[in-house]
Amino acid sequence: MLKHLHTLKGHQNPIYTIANGTKPGVIYTAGNDKGVVEWSLDTMAFVKVILPVQTSVYALHRYNNLLFVAQKNGLILVFDLNLQQTVASLHFHEKAVFDIRTIPSKNELISTGEDGIVAVWSLADYTLLYHFPVINNTVRTLALSKDEKEIAIGSKDGVVRIYQSADYSLVRELSGHTFPITALQYSPEGHQLLSGSRDAQLKVWNLPDYSLQQNIPAHMFSVYSIVFHPTLPLFATCSQDKSIKIWDSKEFKLYKILSLEKNTEGHLHSVNKLLWTPDGKHLISTGDDRQVMVWDFS
Incomplete structure (x- = not known):
């Protein structure tokens, strides 16, 4: 199903995030290196550092030709991939930003992180439209429902909070995890929300009522990423336990x-992020071992 194809090397420090480029075969990675790196999957090689940054990068998010870069110092840079230049700097968060998402139907960007606050930005002129507190502590992850009407927010207190995107009102709280929420993802069909935590559990919540369908002891340690295949009924998870797992989504x-402990190719340390290429032919993984691993899917 998945076979190790190549390992991209060059980062000197842990890698925390990945994003697809605007063109097929292009990906971007960033972490504790103070730079956003472009790679080619066609040549399986380093291309260039597209953007130097002042501090660690915890999240990358691409929307159309824009790459949003969230940093440890709270700054969010907006980099135009066509112009190859920074077109805006978003200043609000005073602590690390851990996740960013766009809401296309509202032409808005949302960001959150260590300050426990969600900030809402206009994509038209990058002004701060609104902000609201979630908890007095870290918010780690965001997910947007398929219809873009609800936002799931995962926090350090182990609670998943669901907000309406129309007015950012809190509509429900999902309790059950015993440690911080570290990964969230809505299913492509819009029928479930999946949550992962430092308790190593994967929970499946049914929509629209968010009833708990299933609890899966997915990993040995924190679940750091959940990514659905673009076209097929499966998804991948990765963990602090150095493993990547492929699941049936039905x-x-x-x-x-995929793990060295299971006698396959794998990462030496925590696997921090996963990404499917848009065509579904490759899974990209990265982590604390400073490696970007490319897996061929067939």
Whole structure:
């Protein structure tokens, strides 16, 4: 199902985030290196550092030709991939920004992080439209529902909070995890929300009522990323336990484990982020071992 194709090397420090480029075969990575790196999957090689930054980068998010870069110092840079230059700097958060998402139907960007506050930005002129507190502590992850009407927010207190995107009002709280929420993802069909935590559990919540469908002891340590395949009924998770796992998204059965401990190719340390290429042919993984691993899917 998945076979190790190549390992991209060059980062000197842990890598925290990945994003697809505007063109097929282009990806971007960033972490504790103080730079956003462009790679080519066609040549399996380093291309260039597209953007130097002052502090660690915890999140990358691409929307059309824009790449949003969220940093440890609270600054969010907006980099135009066509112009190859920074077109805006978003100043609000005073602590690290851990996640960013666009809401296309509202032409808005939302950001959150260590300050426990969600900020809402206009994509038209990058002005701060609104902000609201979630908790008096870290918010780690965001997810947007398929219809863009609801936002799931995962926090350090182990609670997943659901907000309406229309007015950012809190509509429900999902309790059950015993440690901080570290990963959230809505299913492509819009029928479920998946949450991962430092408790190593993967929870499946049914929509629209968010009833708990299933609890899966998915990993040995924190679940750091959940990514659905673009076209097929499966998804991948990764963890602090150094493993990547492939799951059936209908019955939530485990298909495959990629880990050195299972005698496959794998990462030496925590796997921090996963990404499917838009065509679904490759899974990209990265982590604390400073490696970007490319997996061929067939």
